[in-house]
Amino acid sequence: EVQLVQSGAEVKKPGESLKISCKGSGYSFTSYWIGWVRQMPGKGLEWMGTIYPGDSDTRYSPSFQGQVTISADKSISTAYLQWSSLKASDTAMYYCVRRWTGLQSADYWGQGTLVTVSS
Amino acid sequence: SYELTQPPSVSVSPGQTARITCSGDALPKQYAYWYQQKPGQAPVLVIYKDSERPSGIPERFSGSSSGTTVTLTISGVQAEDEADYYCQSADSSDTYWVFGGGTKLTVL
Numbered sequence: 001e002v003q004l005v006q007s008g009a010e011v012k013k014p015g016e017s018l019k020i021s022c023k024g025s026g027y028s029f030t031s032y033w034i035g036w037v038r039q040m041p042g043k044g045l046e047w048m049g050t051i052y053p054g055d056s057d058t059r060y061s062p063s064f065q066g067q068v069t070i071s072a073d074k075s076i077s078t079a080y081l082q083w084s085s086l087k088a089s090d091t092a093m094y095y096c097v098r099r100w101t102g103l104q105s106a107d108y109w110g111q112g113t114l115v116t117v118s119s
Numbered sequence: 120s121y122e123l124t125q126p127p128s129v130s131v132s133p134g135q136t137a138r139i140t141c142s143g144d145a146l147p148k149q150y151a152y153w154y155q156q157k158p159g160q161a162p163v164l165v166i167y168k169d170s171e172r173p174s175g176i177p178e179r180f181s182g183s184s185s186g187t188t189v190t191l192t193i194s195g196v197q198a199e200d201e202a203d204y205y206c207q208s209a210d211s212s213d214t215y216w217v218f219g220g221g222t223k224l225t226v227l
Contacts, residue, residue, distance in 0.1 A: 105167050
């Protein structure tokens with residue numbers, strides 16, 4: 001069974017750094033793109049970027065380029081989303097998704113990680 | 120930047136047909152995908168490649184495409200279909216994804 005299991009909720013202060021994770025199981029982790037999607041409170045879905053764990057090829061949405069870093073450790077089948085300096089506006093639910101092979105679509109979603117940034 | 124446009128809300132009575140549209144300039148060249156999201160849950164794919172239905176999705180969900188507009192149709196709407204619906208596609212260069220703003224379906 002394919003699963004994407006994300007790390008738990010985080011509460012951080014502005015200016016702090018953070019790295020959240022997404023562990024894939026039940027499939028060949030290195031053969032599928034993993035993406036990240038943001039959902040701010042009461043708002044819609046926003047695609048942030050994606051990584052191919054097989055060779056670490058990474059693409060970012062223009063809206064998120066330079067704001068976050070996407071990485072992966074294929075030895076432990078885990079993708080990451082990290083911030084070097086959080087802002088209150090980073091408060092949101094973050095989902096990792098697996099890209100359906102050959103399509104520009106997600107076929108599996110993680111359960112989401114809620115990040116709260118507040119002083 | 121590329122955008123997909125959806126109506127903010129659609130309301131229908133149980134048993135009626137709900138239609139949710141999504142417009143974008145690249146839709147004639149790129150497939151569209153539809154996700155259903157219920158409160159507190161992760162989204163679920165209900166239509167892929169404009170009109171295909173994943174296994175496990177009820178037959179009352181269908182999709183269609185015409186020019187720069189794609190449409191999600193829910194026939195015989197049930198109370199359990201009340202949710203937010205998002206269209207999603209890729210830009211014309213196949214580089215990045217984009218989501219529509221979402222449509223809240225209310226079952227009266």
